[in-house]
Amino acid sequence: MSLGFMGIQFAFALQNGNVARIFQTMGAELDKIGYLLLAAPITGLIVQPIVGYMSDRTWGRFGRRRPYFIIGSLFAGAALIGMPHTTVLWIAAFTLWVMDAAINISMEPFRAFVGDLLPKEQVTQGFAFQTFFIGVGGVAASILPYAFTNWFGVANTAPAGEIPDSVVYSFYCGAAAFFFAVLWTVLKTKEYSPDEMRMFHPEPELAAEARPSSGIVGFFKDYATMPKVMVQLSIVQFFTWFTWFAMWGYATAAFTQHVYGTSDTTSALYNEGANWWGVCSSIYAGSSAIFAFILPVIAARTSRKATHAICLAVGGLSFISVFFISNPMMLVLPFLGVGLAWASTLSMPYAVLAVTIPARKMGMYMGMFNMAIAIPQIVAGSILGFLLTSVFDGKAIMMLVVGGASMLIAAAASLWVQEAE
Numbered sequence: 437m438s439l440g441f442m443g444i445q446f447a448f449a450l451q452n453g454n455v456a457r458i459f460q461t462m463g464a465e466l467d468k469i470g471y472l473l474l475a476a477p478i479t480g481l482i483v484q485p486i487v488g489y490m491s492d493r494t495w496g497r498f499g500r501r502r503p504y505f506i507i508g509s510l511f512a513g514a515a516l517i518g519m520p521h522t523t524v525l526w527i528a529a530f531t532l533w534v535m536d537a538a539i540n541i542s543m544e545p546f547r548a549f550v551g552d553l554l555p556k557e558q559v560t561q562g563f564a565f566q567t568f569f570i571g572v573g574g575v576a577a578s579i580l581p582y583a584f585t586n587w588f589g590v591a592n593t594a595p596a597g598e599i600p601d602s603v604v605y606s607f608y609c610g611a612a613a614f615f616f617a618v619l620w621t622v623l624k625t626k627e628y629s630p631d632e633m634r635m636f637h638p639e640p641e642l643a644a645e646a647r648p649s650s651g652i653v654g655f656f657k658d659y660a661t662m663p664k665v666m667v668q669l670s671i672v673q674f675f676t677w678f679t680w681f682a683m684w685g686y687a688t689a690a691f692t693q694h695v696y697g698t699s700d701t702t703s704a705l706y707n708e709g710a711n712w713w714g715v716c717s718s719i720y721a722g723s724s725a726i727f728a729f730i731l732p733v734i735a736a737r738t739s740r741k742a743t744h745a746i747c748l749a750v751g752g753l754s755f756i757s758v759f760f761i762s763n764p765m766m767l768v769l770p771f772l773g774v775g776l777a778w779a780s781t782l783s784m785p786y787a788v789l790a791v792t793i794p795a796r797k798m799g800m801y802m803g804m805f806n807m808a809i810a811i812p813q814i815v816a817g818s819i820l821g822f823l824l825t826s827v828f829d830g831k832a833i834m835m836l837v838v839g840g841a842s843m844l845i846a847a848a849a850s851l852w853v854q855e856a857e
Contacts, residue, residue, distance in 0.1 A: 437549055437625050438566040440505055443617025444543050445573030445721075446610040447512050447535065451476070452684040453578050453717045454603055455519075455532060457710045460688070461701050462525045462597060466832065467821035470685050472525075475533040477681070477813030483540040484806040491545045499627040501545035501552070508542030509618040516611035520604040523597065540806075542618060547802040551790040552628065559790045560732045560740065563783040567728035570782055571775075573613070574721025580606035582711040592707045600707060662804065663792050668853045669785050670808035675846035676748060676781055677809045679755065681816040682839035683774075686824070688713050689832035695764055712764050716771045723775030724782070731779060735787075741853045744784040748847035751777020755840030759833055777843065788855055 456469050464472060491501050515535035522528040550562040584590040584602040594600045688710050692698055696709035727747075735743040754773030761767055786802075793801040820835055828834035 437553060437621060438546075438562075438569045439624075440509075440542070440618040440621030441546050441566050442569040442573035443509065443614040444539060444546065445570045446577040446613040446617070447516055447539050449574040449577035449717060449721065450516065450580070450607055450610045451532070451535065451539075453688075453714045454581065454606070454710075456685055456688050457701075458520065458522075458528060458599055458603070459525065461594075461599060462523075462528055464525055466686075466689055466699075466830065467825045469689075470681075470817040470821045472529050472532070473681070473685050474814055474817040475529065476536045477810035477817065479533060479536040480540050480806055481810035481814070483537050484544040484802075484810075485804050487541055487544045488548065488802050488804070488806075491548065495630055501549045502622045502625070502627065504545045505542050505618045506622050508538045508540070509615045511538035512542065513611040513615045514538075516607045516614065520599040520607045544802060544806060547786060549625075550786075551793075551802070552633070553625075556791050560735060560783070560787040563786045563790070564728045564732050567731075567779050567782040568725045571721045571723075571725025571728060571779070573617075575718040575725070576613070577606070577610055578714045578717035578721055580609055581714050585711060592711065593702065593704055596702050602711070662801065663789075665792050665854060666789060666801065666805060669789060670805070672744070672748075672846050672850045672853065673785060673805075673808035674812040675842045675849060676777075676812075678812040678816045679752070679839035679843040679846070680778075680781070681813040682820060682835045682842070683755070685817070685820065686832045686835035687716075690758070690836050691716075691764075691767070693831065694759075694833040695762060695767070709764075712767070716767050719768050719771040720775035720778055723772045724779035727776050727779035728783060731783060735784070739855060740784050740788050741850050741855055744780050745847045745850040747776045747780030747784070748843050748850060751780075752840045752843035752847060755836045755843060757840075758836050788853065 456473065459469055459472050460466070487504055491504055494500050494503065496503070512535055515531055515538060519528065519531050519535065522531055546566070550566060551559065554562040581592070581600075581602045584605050585592040590605060591601045689699070691713045692706050692709035695712075696705050698705045698709070700706050731743055731747070734746075750773045754770035754777070757770045757773075758767065761770070785805075789801070789805060820838070823838065824830060824832065824835060
C-alpha cells in the first residue's frame, strides 16, 4: 500500500531539489524564490482538506482513495515532463502550481489509506513503512541529476535561461516513476467496504455527531471541534515545516554561495554545487528510510512525542552546524541528522493523530492537518526573502540557521503534546 508514496516522493524530491535552481536559471532574484515556491503550501492548503473530505465520501467500484491516486499521478506526470521545458518564469511558476495540485490530490488520501487499512496497534509501523518508501523515492530522485552528469556524461550546464539536460532527464524519470508506482498500489490493494470499515473500526456515535457533517458548514464545524491533540500537534508542525521550507527554498543558494563561492547560474561550479545539494538530499532521504524502522522501537520504549522531540532537536542542531562547514564532503554528516528529523516528521505526528481521530473522518482530518503544514510554509515564503536581504545581506546560509532554530522550538513544543493511550 505504500509503494505509491515512493512515486509521489519522486515528484516532491525533484521539485524540492531543482525548482529553486530552475527559477534562478530563468532570472528570478534570490529574495523572490520564497514567493515563487508558495505554490506548494497554498495548493496544499486548498486541495488537501477538499480531497480528504471528498475521499471520505467516495465509495464506488474503484474504491475510496484509489481514484484520487491515479488522477493525481496523471496530471503530476504531465507537469513533471513540462517543467524543465519552460522558458519563461511565469510559465514555470504556473506549471509548479499544477504539479503541486496534482501531487496533493494523490498524496493526501495515502495518509488516510494507512489509517483505513491498519488496526490501531499497527499504525506507527504503517507510517514508518510509508516513510521508508518516501526515503527510497527521495534518494533515487535527488541523486538523478548528479548521476546523469557523473555516471552517464549528460550535460550539466546550458546556455543562460535554459535547463541542463541532466535536470530534464531527471524530471522524465520522475514522471514515469510517479505513475507506475501509484499504478502498482492501485492495482495491488483492496479497500474495505463501508460495512467492513464499521466492523473493523467500531465507534460510538456522540450526540453532537449524530447527524453526519456535510458541505462547507460541516467542514467548518468539524474544524472548530477538532481533537485537542490535533491543535497541539499543529503548533509543533508550524515550527517544523517552517524549517523544511527554508531548506527547500534556499539550500541550493546556501551550498553554491557558502561552500562553492559562486552565484553565477551558468557556471560549472554553480551547477556542481546544485548537484551536490541533490546528493545531500539523497543522504537525508536515504537515512530517513533507515531511521523509519528504528523510530517505532524507540517510541514503544518511550513515547511518540519524546521520540519526535529527540529527532527534531538533532535536526535543528544539524541545520545550524552547516554554517560551520566549508568542505562539500563534510555536508554529508549534518544531513544524516536532518534525515532523522525528516523520518520523524513523516511518521510520528501522523501516528499520534491516527489513533485519535474517528475512522469515518480519517481523510478529512488528515487533510485539515495538512493546513498545519501549509500555513508555516506560507509564512516562511512571505518573510524569509525579507530576512535574507534586509537582515542577512543576501547570505542564504543564514536561512538554514534560522530554520535550525525553528526546529529546536518545534522539539520543545512536541513535549507539550498529550498523547492518547
